[in-house]
Amino acid sequence: MTTAVIEGLKTIPSIPSKGWRYLSINLALVNVEHGLSAAKKLGFSPELAQINYPMGSSEIHLLLWSGPIEDAPSDMHDRIDALADMVDSNAIRCVSSRH
Secondary structure, eight states, X not given: OOOOOOTTSEEEESSOOTTEEEEEEETTTSXXXXXXXXXXXXXXXXXXXXXXXXXXXEEEEEEEEEEEGGGSOTTHHHHHHHHHHHXXXXXXXXXXXXX
């Protein structure tokens, strides 16, 4: 199976580069407007992103945060907990790749 790439949409790998973290909401499980509203209430600046998986599948997510693990907001865990109260927790994807 080949993953289709949507032209003009940010594409990120399923596993971040070493030392990086992604936080996103899977839009197959959460309404876009609801996800945007929750993200903005928590101070995130969401953007659409396509995540490509090694087996050839892909998902469209609202990417809430990406960057070096050490640059994550100090209240990141609290914000993720609050996000889980606002959207389906199964839709939240937080993944890190250590050094």
